[in-house]
Amino acid sequence: MVKLKLFLTLVLYSMFVFSVNGYVLFTDINEELTLTEHAEFAISNTAELSGHENWVDDPHSLERKPNQYLHFRVEVASNHSSPTPVWFNVTFPAIKYLQVSDGNRVWKTGDALPFSTREINLPNYHFPSILPANDSVTFTGHMRGEILRYNFSLATPEKVINDYVDTLQRDMAFFGAMAILTALSFLVFFATRKIAFLSFAVFIFATTFWFFRVFGYAFEILWPQTPELNDISYAVSIYALLLSAFGVIVTVLKRPGRQIYGEKFIKWFCYLLPLIGIAVWQTLGLDLALRLPVLLFFPYLIISVVVIIVEHKRGSDIAKRFAIAMLPIAVSSLFLVIIALNNTLSTWDPVATFMAGILLTCVFMIVITSNYLVKLLQKERDAEKEVAQMRSEQTSILESLVKERTKELERSNTMLAELASKDTLTNLPNRRSVDLFVDASFAEATGDEKVIAIALIDLDHFKNINDTYGHEVGDIVLKKAANVLAAFNSDSLLAGRFGGEEFAIIARDMNDNRFYMTLHSIHNSINELSITEIEDRKVASSIGWTMCTGPIDVVDAFRRADKALYTAKNKGRNRIIRAEES
Numbered sequence: 001m002v003k004l005k006l007f008l009t010l011v012l013y014s015m016f017v018f019s020v021n022g023y024v025l026f027t028d029i030n031e032e033l034t035l036t037e038h039a040e041f042a043i044s045n046t047a048e049l050s051g052h053e054n055w056v057d058d059p060h061s062l063e064r065k066p067n068q069y070l071h072f073r074v075e076v077a078s079n080h081s082s083p084t085p086v087w088f089n090v091t092f093p094a095i096k097y098l099q100v101s102d103g104n105r106v107w108k109t110g111d112a113l114p115f116s117t118r119e120i121n122l123p124n125y126h127f128p129s130i131l132p133a134n135d136s137v138t139f140t141g142h143m144r145g146e147i148l149r150y151n152f153s154l155a156t157p158e159k160v161i162n163d164y165v166d167t168l169q170r171d172m173a174f175f176g177a178m179a180i181l182t183a184l185s186f187l188v189f190f191a192t193r194k195i196a197f198l199s200f201a202v203f204i205f206a207t208t209f210w211f212f213r214v215f216g217y218a219f220e221i222l223w224p225q226t227p228e229l230n231d232i233s234y235a236v237s238i239y240a241l242l243l244s245a246f247g248v249i250v251t252v253l254k255r256p257g258r259q260i261y262g263e264k265f266i267k268w269f270c271y272l273l274p275l276i277g278i279a280v281w282q283t284l285g286l287d288l289a290l291r292l293p294v295l296l297f298f299p300y301l302i303i304s305v306v307v308i309i310v311e312h313k314r315g316s317d318i319a320k321r322f323a324i325a326m327l328p329i330a331v332s333s334l335f336l337v338i339i340a341l342n343n344t345l346s347t348w349d350p351v352a353t354f355m356a357g358i359l360l361t362c363v364f365m366i367v368i369t370s371n372y373l374v375k376l377l378q379k380e381r382d383a384e385k386e387v388a389q390m391r392s393e394q395t396s397i398l399e400s401l402v403k404e405r406t407k408e409l410e411r412s413n414t415m416l417a418e419l420a421s422k423d424t425l426t427n428l429p430n431r432r433s434v435d436l437f438v439d440a441s442f443a444e445a446t447g448d449e450k451v452i453a454i455a456l457i458d459l460d461h462f463k464n465i466n467d468t469y470g471h472e473v474g475d476i477v478l479k480k481a482a483n484v485l486a487a488f489n490s491d492s493l494l495a496g497r498f499g500g501e502e503f504a505i506i507a508r509d510m511n512d513n514r515f516y517m518t519l520h521s522i523h524n525s526i527n528e529l530s531i532t533e534i535e536d537r538k539v540a541s542s543i544g545w546t547m548c549t550g551p552i553d554v555v556d557a558f559r560r561a562d563k564a565l566y567t568a569k570n571k572g573r574n575r576i577i578r579a580e581e582s
């Protein structure tokens, strides 16, 4: 009895296990039911099943050639009391030919079919079906050609659409951030004319379009009969992504007059990559051409790291900051590659990881760009200040130079005026000054006081001094006599050298008496001169003088004074004679 009970329990248990493994129960209409791991797979050479296929749980264990068909089947049961509309979803597909059936309908689609001929066509395929009340539906189908990735799931249309809205919001935020960063980079490029910002703008633009494949879907809608345009646009954006990434590295790290490490290699690589891509496309096929830049992404990261490290060692300031900014995108790319190569990290959503990396890089880039802009503005302000300071310095230097030059000019003018008005030997006013003083005296005189006194003084026997002691000693005697006369010079009296050893004395505002007294004191002073060079020999002088009554009398007055002087000489020299008395 116990054995029978045990046997029945085992039978029931194995029936339960069988029933659980045979189908998947759809219980929660608010959840998306993943089906990939519940599906069974088989390979055949035809689209139709022969019935002898070997069905397995793991499709990777099957060795399929591209021209063979990969069949799948999965049974979904419902425990709901009413029929439930559902979508059988093949998400994130990269399948050339795909056929799905729910037993009632058959849909044909896939990347290789022209856009307009696809019965189901969305970025992710959704096949509408109905789960009958308390019954099951078996979804079957096959794939053919190049199959890159797929995931089977089941959910109500409401659930899928709600998820799409969430994704769209997330994508729009991402797209907005990228658009802002692209615009910012363009603006900074226009403001600074630094090519690094243009490269960065192109890089962001290429990344965004590669990520969203906007061109691809646009081409599919506009030219549905040429599905290869989708792939070509994808190729252009992914090649542009890699090339612009190199562009960013070269231009950001570039310093004036210096080549960055590996610049030649990078440039050649950038020239050749599109050509290699086209060659691979034409010879080995588009699939390989599309994979080429993806395969090169890893070497690109290594090359970038090497270039950044070397440039940092060479003293580039920007290299370190650039490395920090690019770190999230590098790390997330690395995760993307690891996830793609090894499915064990299934908890990581590759797309979200990569997006997070790009967004973080964008944030870093915005911080670095803003920091750069602030520094640039500060630099400009400092430069402006410096220029203003230099200008004011230059102006003050110029002003002081002008002042100095003006002073020099004034000095030389005064010197010239002095030279023109003074006798170089005796430093007394010269004959020209004597004439000017006479003219000025009459011009300034008012009323009846148009009278000036004129006297001519001549040193006695001066020739003798010259002959006895030499011309130089004669000069000394002349200077000493001139010094005597200079002491009498004032606003109203001018004693100047008239020529040779003859001097003239002009006085205004002075009556005869006072003038005579002045001449007398001059005469005495000359007489009293004691000059060692002539062994203290007495220097005598003869003076003839007169009063000049007006401008028209000037010539005559000088003649009179000269005549009086002559008389003085004749009368034995060393005396003062008034013209009127001679």
Ligand SMILES: Nc1nc2c(ncn2[C@@H]2O[C@H](COP(=O)(O)OP(=O)(O)OP(=O)(O)O)[C@@H](O)[C@H]2O)c(=O)[nH]1
Residues within 6 Å of the ligand: 425, 458, 459, 460, 461, 462, 463, 464, 466, 470, 471, 472, 473, 474, 475, 478, 499, 500, 501, 569, 573
């Ligand atoms: N050392 C010197 N001698 C001068 C200068 N100008 C004129 N003489 C000299 O002055 C002398 C004037 O001589 P004279 O005109 O013959 O008259 P004097 O010897 O003074 O005799 P009297 O006037 O008749 O008393 C000349 O020998 C001139 O060469 C001068 O600037 N320096």
